[in-house]
Amino acid sequence: MLDALTVATAVAALALAAWCGWAAYRDQPTKDWHFIGMAVVTLLTLVQLVVGIVLLARGEKPEQGTTIFVSYLIGALACIPAAGFMSLAERTRWGSITVAAGGVVLAVLQVRLYDIWGG
Template sequence: MIDALTWVVGLAALALALWCGYATLRDQPTKDWHFAGMAVVSLLALVQLVVAFVRLGGGGSPADGTAIFVAYQLGAVAAVPATGFLSLSERTRWGSATVAAGAIVLAVLEVRLIDIWGGGHG
C-alpha cells in the first residue's frame, strides 16, 4: 500500500462528506457539482484499487490477509458510487445526507486498510 495515496483518498472522502453534509443542512439535494466531487473521490479510490492489485501481484502481502484486504478495497471503491446512485432516487436533502454517510464510510475504510496492510509499515 502507498500510505500517502490512502490518506489522500480518506481526506478527499471527508471533504466530500462535509460538502454534502453542508448541502443537507441547507436542505438541498445532490446537484451536478456534487456528482463531480463523487466522481473525483471514486476515481481516487479506483486508482488505489489498481495500485493495491499491482502491489499484491508484485509480492506484497497484507498483514491481516489478502481476502479481507481485497474485500475492503472493493468496498472502498463501491461506497461513494452506491450512495450516489441512491441519492438519485431521493431528490431531497436526504439524498445529500446519504452521500455524506457513504463518504464517511469510505474514510473509515481507508483507515482500516492501513491497519490491514500492516499498520502503515508497507
C-alpha cells in the same frame, strides 16, 4: 501500500461528506457539482484498487490476509457510487445526507485498509 494515497482518499472522502452535509443543512439535494466530487473520490479509490492489486502481484502481502484486503478495496470502490445512486433516488436533502454518510464510511474504510496492510 501507499500511505499518501490512503490519506488523500480519506481526506477527499471527508471533504465530500462535509460538502454534502452542508447541502443537507441548507435543505438541498445533491447537485451536478456534488456528482463531480463523487467522481473524483471514486477515481481515487479506483487508483487505490489498482495500486493494491499491483502490490499483491509483485508478491507483497498484507498483514491481515489477502482476501480481506481485496474485499475492503472493492468495498471502498463501491461505497461512493452506491451512495450516489441512492441520492438519485431520493432527490431531497436526504440524498445529500446519504452521500455525506457514504463519505464518512469511505474514510473509515481507508483507516481499516491501512490497518489491514500493516500500517
